[in-house]
Amino acid sequence: MQLIHAILQNSALSKMAEKVKELTSIQKIWNESVPAQLKPYTQAGNIEHKRLTVHVESGAIAAKIKLLLPSLMSKLQKHGLEVTSIRVQVDVQSKQAGVAKPSRHLSESASKNVESLAKKLEGSELGDVLTRLSKRT
Numbered sequence: 001m002q003l004i005h006a007i008l009q010n011s012a013l014s015k016m017a018e019k020v021k022e023l024t025s026i027q028k029i030w031n032e033s034v035p036a037q038l039k040p041y042t043q044a045g046n047i048e049h050k051r052l053t054v055h056v057e058s059g060a061i062a063a064k065i066k067l068l069l070p071s072l073m074s075k076l077q078k079h080g081l082e083v084t085s086i087r088v089q090v091d092v093q094s095k096q097a098g099v100a101k102p103s104r105h106l107s108e109s110a111s112k113n114v115e116s117l118a119k120k121l122e123g124s125e126l127g128d129v130l131t132r133l134s135k136r137t
Helices: 002-008 011-033 059-067 069-078 108-120 125-134
Strands: 042-048 051-056 085-090
Touching (some): 011 042, 011 051, 011 069, 051 059, 059 069, 059 085, 069 085, 108 125
Parallel strands (some): 051 085
Antiparallel strands (some): 042 051
C-alpha cells in the first residue's frame, strides 16, 4: 500500500489522477443533466475556457443535443459547472465487421418456375434479373 501511495505522489501521476477525478465528476453531472435516451450515445469531455466539449456518436445525436443546449446549459450550471458554452463533437466510430448475410437459395421447383417466367420475359431487364435469380439453387 505504501508503494502505491509513493507512486501516486509522483507529480505526473498525481496530475493525471486529478484530471481523472475532474473528468469523472463532469461525466457524472452530464449524466444527471442529459435526457436518458441520449445518455448512452454521449460522453462529456474536457472544460476549457468555460466551454464543455461533448462527444457524440452521430450527427443525429449532435443535432438533438444542439436543440437542447439552453436547457442543458442551465442544468449544468445548477449542478455547479461553470460553463458558458457547449461544443458538440461527432466522433466517427469505425464500423464493426459486418455480420455475414445468410445465403439465400431457391428450392428446385421455385427455381424452375422463375426460370420459365424469365424465358417469357427474355430481353427485358426483369427477365435478366429473373434469369440470375433462377440460378440461386
